[in-house]
Amino acid sequence: MALRTWIRGESAPRGVEDxxxxxxxxxxxxxxxxxxxxxxxxxxxxxxxxxxRGWHEFTPGTNLKAWLFRILRNAxxxxxxxxxxxxAPDLYxxxxxxxxxxxxxxxxxxxxxxxxxxxxxxxxxxEAALRSLSDDARTVxxxxxxxxxxxxxxxxxxxxxxxxxxxxxRARAALRAKLADYAEGDEP
Amino acid sequence: MNCEExxxxxxxxxxxxxxxxxxxxxxxxxxxxxxxxxxxQTEHALDELVExxxxxxxxxxxxxxxxxxxxxxxxxxxxxxxxxxxxLAPAMAAALAxxxxxxxxxxxxxxxxxxxxxxxxLVNDHLRVLASQHPIDIESGGGHQVKPWFEGKLDFAxxxxxxxxxxxxxxxxxxxxxxxxxxxxxxxxxxLHVVTLLVFRADGLDWPKAGEAERGTAHxxxxxxxxxxxxxxxxxxxxxxxxxxxxxxELNEVAARLAVATAQPRGP
Numbered sequence: 001m002a003l004r005t006w007i008r009g010e011s012a013p014r015g016v017e018d019x020x021x022x023x024x025x026x027x028x029x030x031x032x033x034x035x036x037x038x039x040x041x042x043x044x045x046x047x048x049x050x051x052x053r054g055w056h057e058f059t060p061g062t063n064l065k066a067w068l069f070r071i072l073r074n075a076x077x078x079x080x081x082x083x084x085x086x087x088a089p090d091l092y093x094x095x096x097x098x099x100x101x102x103x104x105x106x107x108x109x110x111x112x113x114x115x116x117x118x119x120x121x122x123x124x125x126x127e128a129a130l131r132s133l134s135d136d137a138r139t140v141x142x143x144x145x146x147x148x149x150x151x152x153x154x155x156x157x158x159x160x161x162x163x164x165x166x167x168x169x170r171a172r173a174a175l176r177a178k179l180a181d182y183a184e185g186d187e188p
Numbered sequence: 189m190n191c192e193e194x195x196x197x198x199x200x201x202x203x204x205x206x207x208x209x210x211x212x213x214x215x216x217x218x219x220x221x222x223x224x225x226x227x228x229q230t231e232h233a234l235d236e237l238v239e240x241x242x243x244x245x246x247x248x249x250x251x252x253x254x255x256x257x258x259x260x261x262x263x264x265x266x267x268x269x270x271x272x273x274x275x276l277a278p279a280m281a282a283a284l285a286x287x288x289x290x291x292x293x294x295x296x297x298x299x300x301x302x303x304x305x306x307x308x309x310l311v312n313d314h315l316r317v318l319a320s321q322h323p324i325d326i327e328s329g330g331g332h333q334v335k336p337w338f339e340g341k342l343d344f345a346x347x348x349x350x351x352x353x354x355x356x357x358x359x360x361x362x363x364x365x366x367x368x369x370x371x372x373x374x375x376x377x378x379x380l381h382v383v384t385l386l387v388f389r390a391d392g393l394d395w396p397k398a399g400e401a402e403r404g405t406a407h408x409x410x411x412x413x414x415x416x417x418x419x420x421x422x423x424x425x426x427x428x429x430x431x432x433x434x435x436x437x438e439l440n441e442v443a444a445r446l447a448v449a450t451a452q453p454r455g456p
Contacts, residue, residue, distance in 0.1 A: 016259045024244075026247070027245060028245045045255070048259065116233075118234055172231075172234060175238075
């Protein structure tokens with residue numbers, strides 16, 4: 001249904017109210033992407049407008065949550081990341097392999113904190129570490145936390161499943177490395 | 189399978205996303221490789237960290253109401269637009285009109301199914317408490333600290349029951365919404381369970397009749413939705429809803445105690 005038609009007086013498409021169950025997850029991702037509560041609200045609201053407008057494109061029986069995340073991610077890329085007021089932060093871009101890794105095809109060597117140290121990490125530290133990563137790295141980590149499969153995440157971010165797997169591994173390794181930086185900084 | 193191959197599959201192994209053959213191969217390698225076994229423990233710890241300690245932000249109530257308008261779900265008449273108006277004002281103004289019209293048109297329909305949707309709404313409110321990293325805006329130092337905090341935030345004075353001498357403890361409170369009306373959200377702890385008591389104006393709501401049982405001075409009505417149990421009662425103009433995953437019998441006992449407290453004359 002076209003937005004214009006919907007606004008003219010017809011009710012929202014049948015079933016679209018199911019999207020409300022995912023509002024918290026969408027807002028959470030929006031908060032971490034935009035880094036601003038007001039911008040996050042704008043982004044989620046735009047996501048819902050796009051979802052209502054494009055509801056006829058949703059295939060019943062498929063993952064509604066993943067569909068909504070894809071809309072939110074596309075809205076963020078088109079509207080926020082390219083905006084002058086929000087240039088993409090050049091932080092810890094962990095989603096692409098280094099030239100050496102690309103040449104050898106090898107995964108990055110494991111590093112960062114071990115299990116016992118990770119269990120002592122505070123809430124504020126993990127949040128700060130995540131915020132220091134690139135948009136794409138933050139996205140794959142948060143979608144993983146939301147329970148999306150790698151194929152669903154691939155649909156959201158628009159890449160191959162294998163790419164998601166390597167992106168996620170790199171992002172998690174970068175997260176541990178960042179936490180290790182904090183831990184070293186705390187040492188006397 | 190060598191260490192390098194295993195490391196690329198460790199996260200999926202921990203998440204149980206590997207097919208049986210691959211899972212078996214990784215598992216066999218972990219059994220004989222201390223280094224990879226430690227890496228697997230690290231993956232576990234990192235999962236626990238991001239799933240349990242990473243702050244999770246719940247959609248604010250004002251945003252939830254605006255989204256409700258967008259998808260045609262009954263929404264409050266007092267929804268106040270905020271910053272989003274700068275870019276989406278024209279479309280949203282029209283949507284607001286459509287949404288409010290929808291509320292009026294659907295009133296008769298929604299009332300007939302209101303008991304079921306009420307339980308669902310209350311469970312949603314409880315889930316927001318569970319999901320929020322900051323579910324309470326005022327931490328409890330007792331009822332005398334929590335109740336005054338609501339002054340000026342609600343259009344009624346909620347009774348704040350403070351249980352004593354049992355396992356149920358008042359953790360604090362915040363302001364939320366039940367449908368179109370503000371609610372006092374009181375959060376209690378019962379052992380490891382979170383119990384949410386929502387207090388809101390009862391006027392205009394069709395109150396469930398079936399399943400109602402008289403307990404002391406109150407008529408308690410039990411409902412369940414998505415694995416959570418809900419006990420409802422009224423006292424004067426106010427409605428009370430207790431929501432938790434505690435088993436129905438125990439939640440009913442807790443509700444009976446709280447209902448006695450809420451039926452008492454309000455203090456100064």
